[in-house]
């Protein structure tokens with residue numbers, strides 16, 4: 001595995017840079033959204049629509065529709081009323097209530113060091129978080145990780161992407177947008193399927209073990225594997241970007 005051409009880091013957020021267990025976070029988050037929007041058709045129908053629209057977004061592979069468009073198309077067809085109304089309500093949720101969920105996460109000082117070291121080495125930094133959330137919710141979780149959005153040259157969100165992990169199209173779209181070849185890039189992530197799918201298009205992959213998510217069905221394929229601390233050492237040994 002050649003690592004001397006690397007000048008671009010793609011990094012996952014949840015479970016990688018931020019200590020957040022999505023399995024326990026998601027139900028609390030969805031309950032919280034439901035309580036905030038207080039949908040007059042009932043909580044059950046709201047949650048069903050929210051979940052169905054989220055799955056539609058993950059499964060859709062139409063390159064003409066952003067994840068946001070797919071989400072609202074499905075969601076609004078199930079709950080009625082306009083996309084504009086819901087967008088305003090969700091925006092308010094993410095600004096007013098979502099920050100309180102930060103207590104379910106812990107920040108890891110190693111993540112801050114990784115970002116500092118990558119910047120010092122002049123690497124191009126992509127926050128490659130699964131683009132199922134709006135930008136406002138991603139910026140908030142970055143704060144929980146003690147990181148800043150301006151630390152990253154590009155951030156994937158549901159507004160700017162047309163695919164989700166583990167679709168290799170997600171990684172292909174990032175590379176198109178940032179004008180990089182797979183040989184220049186390394187993907188860092190804790191999910192053996194969703195993050196390591198970057199390897200399918202030739203991106204070097206590093207599986208982070210701290211909060212490892214593995215599939216029972218298939219053995220993970222990756223180029224490197226270790227703790228977040230191990231990755232920091234790995235990064236320190238890489239030559240700086242030209």
Ligand SMILES: [Mg+2]
Pocket residue numbers: 012013014015016189190191
């Ligand atoms: Mg993750």
